[in-house]
Amino acid sequence: xxxxxxxxxxxxxxxxxxxxxxxxxxxxxxxxxxxxxxxxxxxxxxxxxxxxxxxxxxxxxxxxxxxxxxxxxxxxxxxxxxxxxxxxxxxxxxxxxxxxxxxxxxxxxx
Amino acid sequence: xxxxxxxxxxxxxxxxxxxxxxxxxxxxxxxxxxxxxxxxxxxxxxxxxxxxxxxxxxxxxxxxxxxxxxxxxxxxxxxxxxxxxxxxxxxxxxxxxxxxxxxxxxxxxxxx
Numbered sequence: 001x002x003x004x005x006x007x008x009x010x011x012x013x014x015x016x017x018x019x020x021x022x023x024x025x026x027x028x029x030x031x032x033x034x035x036x037x038x039x040x041x042x043x044x045x046x047x048x049x050x051x052x053x054x055x056x057x058x059x060x061x062x063x064x065x066x067x068x069x070x071x072x073x074x075x076x077x078x079x080x081x082x083x084x085x086x087x088x089x090x091x092x093x094x095x096x097x098x099x100x101x102x103x104x105x106x107x108x109x110x
Numbered sequence: 111x112x113x114x115x116x117x118x119x120x121x122x123x124x125x126x127x128x129x130x131x132x133x134x135x136x137x138x139x140x141x142x143x144x145x146x147x148x149x150x151x152x153x154x155x156x157x158x159x160x161x162x163x164x165x166x167x168x169x170x171x172x173x174x175x176x177x178x179x180x181x182x183x184x185x186x187x188x189x190x191x192x193x194x195x196x197x198x199x200x201x202x203x204x205x206x207x208x209x210x211x212x213x214x215x216x217x218x219x220x221x222x
Contacts, residue, residue: 031209042114042200042213043153088153092209097168102152 003027006089006101014109019076021087021104029091032065032072033098037086046087047074079108112136114214116201122220123191131186131217133201140206142184143168144176146197147216153200159184191221 006023013019023032031050035043047058049065049072056063060077072089089101114135123129133142144156145168155168159178173195175187184203188195198218202211 033210035213040216042215045210045212048210090209090211097155097158098209098211100153102150 003099004089004091004101006104008104010105012107013079015079015081017079019079019106020073022071022073023089023101024071025091028069029093031092033090033092034063034074035088035090037088039085043088081108081110084108114201114203114212116214116217118217120218122222124222125192127191128189129191131199133184133214134182135203136182137203139203141204142178143202143211144184144186145200145202146170147200148197193221195219196221
């Protein structure tokens, strides 16, 4: 079953605001991945993290691999309407399948 | 380079009917996966394959069968559809030494 706790479950924000979401686990992961799913589409990979403490950016998105290897964070700066969607975290462990969080539903009001 | 494609995009079945969902990838990936996505339950792994000719069960395999006769294709079969199999189905693939999975656009299945 699911081993990742992703929070918040949903967010309603105004355009221009910054967004933060996170995933935590009781287990250690070697990799953290962040995906975005647009309505009616499949998840798209946004950022991949491979080292504890690593901070990686992709445009207005920044993600961090927690130093304990048990958590990861995603920040979106200056949100825009097209940021609407579901954001998933996923943890990877050697020799094991990816474990997915249940997603954060983001709504951006213009 | 189309990535991961899925057919069909939508399907409505009656209880007891059978169907096959097709996933194709043109990235020469070794691993392929079938997930289902239901509201409030995230992505759940049905079956997966680590290479041509191999398959393995995931979290929720009951009621489904799979085949990987060619490296680029992964088929998901429902032998006797049930309303509980109403869901959105996603296929994904990845390279041998990477954790990064790439998803298809999904198949929306309704069983009445």
